[in-house]
Amino acid sequence: MSKIVGIGGSLRSESSSYQALVLAIARVQALGVSAEILDLRQMNLPFCDGTSDYPDYPDVIRLRETVQEADGLILATPEYHGGASGVLKNALDLMSFDQLSGKVTGLISVLGGQSNSNALNELRLVMRWVHAWVIPEQIAIAQAWKAFGEDGKLLDEKLSQRLDKFAESLVENTQRLRGLG
Amino acid sequence: MSKIVGIGGSLRSESSSYQALVLAIARVQALGVSAEILDLRQMNLPFCDGTSDYPDYPDVIRLRETVQEADGLILATPEYHGGASGVLKNALDLMSFDQLSGKVTGLISVLGGQSNSNALNELRLVMRWVHAWVIPEQIAIAQAWKAFGEDGKLLDEKLSQRLDKFAESLVENTQRLRGLG
Amino acid sequence: MSKIVGIGGSLRSESSSYQALVLAIARVQALGVSAEILDLRQMNLPFCDGTSDYPDYPDVIRLRETVQEADGLILATPEYHGGASGVLKNALDLMSFDQLSGKVTGLISVLGGQSNSNALNELRLVMRWVHAWVIPEQIAIAQAWKAFGEDGKLLDEKLSQRLDKFAESLVENTQRLRGLG
Amino acid sequence: MSKIVGIGGSLRSESSSYQALVLAIARVQALGVSAEILDLRQMNLPFCDGTSDYPDYPDVIRLRETVQEADGLILATPEYHGGASGVLKNALDLMSFDQLSGKVTGLISVLGGQSNSNALNELRLVMRWVHAWVIPEQIAIAQAWKAFGEDGKLLDEKLSQRLDKFAESLVENTQRLRGLG
Numbered sequence: 073m074s075k076i077v078g079i080g081g082s083l084r085s086e087s088s089s090y091q092a093l094v095l096a097i098a099r100v101q102a103l104g105v106s107a108e109i110l111d112l113r114q115m116n117l118p119f120c121d122g123t124s125d126y127p128d129y130p131d132v133i134r135l136r137e138t139v140q141e142a143d144g145l146i147l148a149t150p151e152y153h154g155g156a157s158g159v160l161k162n163a164l165d166l167m168s169f170d171q172l173s174g175k176v177t178g179l180i181s182v183l184g185g186q187s188n189s190n191a192l193n194e195l196r197l198v199m200r201w202v203h204a205w206v207i208p209e210q211i212a213i214a215q216a217w218k219a220f221g222e223d224g225k226l227l228d229e230k231l232s233q234r235l236d237k238f239a240e241s242l243v244e245n246t247q248r249l250r251g252l253g
Numbered sequence: 254m255s256k257i258v259g260i261g262g263s264l265r266s267e268s269s270s271y272q273a274l275v276l277a278i279a280r281v282q283a284l285g286v287s288a289e290i291l292d293l294r295q296m297n298l299p300f301c302d303g304t305s306d307y308p309d310y311p312d313v314i315r316l317r318e319t320v321q322e323a324d325g326l327i328l329a330t331p332e333y334h335g336g337a338s339g340v341l342k343n344a345l346d347l348m349s350f351d352q353l354s355g356k357v358t359g360l361i362s363v364l365g366g367q368s369n370s371n372a373l374n375e376l377r378l379v380m381r382w383v384h385a386w387v388i389p390e391q392i393a394i395a396q397a398w399k400a401f402g403e404d405g406k407l408l409d410e411k412l413s414q415r416l417d418k419f420a421e422s423l424v425e426n427t428q429r430l431r432g433l434g
Numbered sequence: 435m436s437k438i439v440g441i442g443g444s445l446r447s448e449s450s451s452y453q454a455l456v457l458a459i460a461r462v463q464a465l466g467v468s469a470e471i472l473d474l475r476q477m478n479l480p481f482c483d484g485t486s487d488y489p490d491y492p493d494v495i496r497l498r499e500t501v502q503e504a505d506g507l508i509l510a511t512p513e514y515h516g517g518a519s520g521v522l523k524n525a526l527d528l529m530s531f532d533q534l535s536g537k538v539t540g541l542i543s544v545l546g547g548q549s550n551s552n553a554l555n556e557l558r559l560v561m562r563w564v565h566a567w568v569i570p571e572q573i574a575i576a577q578a579w580k581a582f583g584e585d586g587k588l589l590d591e592k593l594s595q596r597l598d599k600f601a602e603s604l605v606e607n608t609q610r611l612r613g614l615g
Numbered sequence: 616m617s618k619i620v621g622i623g624g625s626l627r628s629e630s631s632s633y634q635a636l637v638l639a640i641a642r643v644q645a646l647g648v649s650a651e652i653l654d655l656r657q658m659n660l661p662f663c664d665g666t667s668d669y670p671d672y673p674d675v676i677r678l679r680e681t682v683q684e685a686d687g688l689i690l691a692t693p694e695y696h697g698g699a700s701g702v703l704k705n706a707l708d709l710m711s712f713d714q715l716s717g718k719v720t721g722l723i724s725v726l727g728g729q730s731n732s733n734a735l736n737e738l739r740l741v742m743r744w745v746h747a748w749v750i751p752e753q754i755a756i757a758q759a760w761k762a763f764g765e766d767g768k769l770l771d772e773k774l775s776q777r778l779d780k781f782a783e784s785l786v787e788n789t790q791r792l793r794g795l796g
Contacts, residue, residue, distance in 0.1 A: 083302035119300075119340050121264035122331065150303065152346045153353075154382030154551075155375060159300050159346075162339025172334075187548050189516075189740075190382070190555070194336060194375055196743065197736055201335030201371070203751040208743050248791045335732075368729050370559075370697075371736070377562065378555055381570050389565040429610045445664035481662075481702050483626035484693065512665065515715075516744030517737060520705025521662050527695045527702075534696075552744070556698060556737055563697030563733070 074143035074246045076100050076107040081149035081160025082182075083113050088216035089182040091224055092235075093148035096180060096211070099239035100146075105246075110138055112159060120165035132166055139171040144246035145204070148180040150216075151191040156181075156198075164198065172202040176246040178238055180211040187214035205249055209238045255324035255427045257281050257288040262330035262341025263363075264294050269397035270363040272405055273416075274329035277361060277392075280420035281327075286427075291319055293340060301346035313347055320352040325427035326385070329361040331397075332372040337362075337379075345379065353383040357427040359419055361392040368395035386430055390419045436505035436608045438462050438469040443511035443522025444544075445475050450578035451544040453586055454597075455510035458542060458573075461601035462508075467608075472500055474521060482527035494528055501533040506608035507566070510542040512578075513553040518543075518560075526560065534564040538608040540600055542573040549576035567611055571600045617686035617789045619643050619650040624692035624703025625725075626656050631759035632725040634767055635778075636691035639723060639754070642782035643689075648789075653681055655702060663708035675709055682714040687789035688747070691723040693759075694734040699724075699741075707741065715745040719789040721781055723754040730757035748792055752781045 078097045080090040093109060100107045115131040126132040139145065149156040164172070177199050181191040189212060196206045211234060213219050219226060226232040246252070259278045261271040274290060281288045296312040307313040320326065330337040345353070358380050362372040370393060377387045392415060394400050400407060407413040427433070440459045442452040455471060462469045477493040488494040501507065511518040526534070539561050543553040551574060558568045573596060575581050581588060588594040608614070621640045623633040636652060643650045658674040669675040682688065692699040707715070720742050724734040732755060739749045754777060756762050762769060769775040789795070 083300055084304075085302075087303075119264055119343070120333070120338065121266075122268075123265075152301070152342075153379050155342060155379045157301065157346060158339045158341070158343025160339070161333075161336060161342050162300070165333045165339045188551055190378060190551055193552070193555070193740055194378075196739065197371060197375075197732075198334050198336045200739065200749075200751050200753075205748075205751060206743075208746040208748060210743075245792065248794070249788065251791070369732055371732055374559055374733070374736070377558065378551075381558065381568075381572075384570040386567075386570060387562075389562050389567060391562075426611065429613070430607065432610070445662055446666075447664075449665075481626055481705070482695070482700065483628075484630075485627075514663070514704075514708045515741050517704060517741045519663065520701045520703070520708045522701070523695075523698060523704050524662070524701025527700060552740060556740075559733060559737075560696050560698045 074105055074250055074252050075141060076105055076144040076146065076242065076246065077138055077142040078107065078109045078146040078148065079160065079163060080112060081147065081157040083159055088220065089148040089150045089180065091220055092180050092182055092213055093146060095226065096146050096235060096239055099236060100243055103239065103243045105243050110135060112163060117163060117166065120162055135163065136167055136171050139167060142175060143250045143252065144176040144242055146178045146180065147195055149191050149195065151181045151183045151188060154190040156191045156195050169202055172204050174203060176205045176207065176242065176249050178207050178242040182213045182216045184216060185214065187212045207241050207245055209241045211235055211238055255286055255431055255433050256322060257286055257325040257327065257423065257427065258319055258323040259288065259290045259327040259329065260341065260344060261290065261293060262328065262338040264340055269401065270329040270331045270361065272401055273361050273363055273394055274327060276407065277327050277416060277420055280417060281424055284420065284424045286424050291316060293344060298344060298347060301343050316344065317348055317352050320348060323356060324431045324433065325357040325423055327359045327361065328376055330372050330376065332362045332364045332369065335371040337372045337376050350383055353385050356385045357423065357430050358385050358387045359423040360387060363394045363397045365397060366395065368393045388422050388426055390422045392416055392419050436467055436612055436614050437503060438467055438506040438508065438604065438608065439500055439504040440469065440471045440508040440510065441522065441525060442474060443509065443519040445521055450582065451510040451512045451542065453582055454542050454544055454575055455508060457588065458508050458597060458601055461598060462605055465601065465605045467605050472497060474525060479525060479528065482524055497525065498529055498533050501529060504537060505612045505614065506538040506604055508540045508542065509557055511553050511557065513543045513545045513550060516552040518553045518557050531564055534566050536565060538567045538569065538604065538611050540569050540604040544575045544578045546578060549574045569603050569607055571603045573597055573600050617648055617793055617795050618684060619648055619687040619689065619785065619789065620681055620685040621650065621652045621689040621691065622703065622706060623655060624690065624700040626702055631763065632691040632693045632723065634763055635723050635725055635756055636689060638769065639689050639778060639782055642779060643786055646782065646786045648786050653678060655706060660706060660709060663705055678706065679710055679714050682710060685718060686793045686795065687719040687785055689721045689723065690738055692734050692738065694724045694726045694731060697733040699734045699738050712745055715747050718747045719785065719792050720747050720749045721785040722749060725756045725759045727759060728757065730755045750784050750788055752784045754778055754781050
């Protein structure tokens, strides 16, 4: 059985990217796959200083172990200045090929304004660099402030269906690529 | 008179990107331009949480004010996982159009392995997004562990000349674009 | 006096990117700058085969000479498969640093679907590679089939204003960067 | 059984990217997989004009049919101006989701100068856009003029091993992703 881990790249208390990540993880679980979220707001991580050990930060070990045991990943980021958040990139910087290589990854970005693929493109190239797979399906949620209903679901039915397909592709192709089929 | 500010994206104690930044800033100063470095290792910055005020972190104000007063910028980053460091991106995330728009920017990346433009490309698109200028000249220093001599200078004469031209272009075009000529 | 040349990357008979280019060039001219369009539909260009001479294609020389004499460029492309058109890239491949280096460039993309920066990002990095300048302002025209009125003008007032600013920035910064101010 | 099709993006008579493609296809075949090359120098393709039919160019149909029947693709391009060749992009422009979606793709670039990932990054994003898969392994052959021996093989042993792994990954993951395992 495959296992999927989601990482949210925002530290906002009311984070739309976290909301999108919760929806995606729920859909993955509805497909019978074990999944969990690493909520960076609940973790105490240092800035990466290029060294490998952070004895004062046990959450670095928790981050690494949880990702290492995963088969698939969902990275959800707010788009800040046309890129992934520094917070998310720093969490990736704290890991290495050991944790990330070969993992099957789905990407979500959440934007205040119009839709765009900049942060998604950046993360696709970064994850490629560590020899992870990135699925072709990807989600950009524009104008995030009006994208979610009071129940936390996406108001745009088409986008909601795309999120369904995204989760299905991630689950199916994680099993294929990880030889778990 | 124009003013140029350098920001180094590494927190390593022996940072090659900081070393490269020091060389670049020295060349800018040799051209008669006022320049200073914001050493992120000496600053206490928070992770960006999407809010605008960080009352517990006076260095956020120092970062913003110093960049806001600058005409030109040099961003120097280690390439981590084929991207700019999360540390540097987070520092940019803590700023906005107010500080960054219209600034004339030169980009430097430092890599452990072979030369590559990935982090430079990423930063070029991010700085464009905040409506900064990025000069065409850019510096990628490959195999950084053997790039510098004991005197801190670049051993590769050709690369050293490229750094000269980089500094000249930054100084000259900052004056032109900022109407200071 | 500076001179600006526009190149359209579409061979469609009813090309929206050509339409956008016509509008942009008209605004440049309204600012008192000499400007002309190279309409690739009216030119007979070969596929680039890596050689430098194409004796059977006098339009290669016309392309090169016209661009070489320009101070600024506008590149307008349809976004095909999330990239610039092969037609436009091939025209750029037929030129070299001699024609392109140092030119001040504005980028326009036209899309059938939602707005996106992919083709613009690609062209920004390509033009950087030949040491051209690319202005921070850029234009992406989404859902091009409903973007233009019968008079050929943009229906979206905000987008129309952005095109004004784009032309102003191109004209002003071409003069600054080319030392023509 | 899966089938893999290689497309070379150069029209040079002595094309290094074609040479690299021949090596890659030979390794794919050595793994027992059916493979063929579409040599664009031997095909008569038009510039894409945004229409779908090119009755005067039967090779458009041959291109589309051959790619449509493939499970996997290898795209080999010279890096021109920090991007894929216009020739290759134009060939991709002549196809659509029908031919390209879901295909498992490996990317090769060949450069005159230092190694770089620009053309590879561009093609990765373009192939993603048409919902193809791109394997994490990719090949950039720097200083192509001295990369190959008289027997047509790569002189750099390490690079040659990387090409082996590239072919293995393409074959193995094409079978997995296409459900042919």
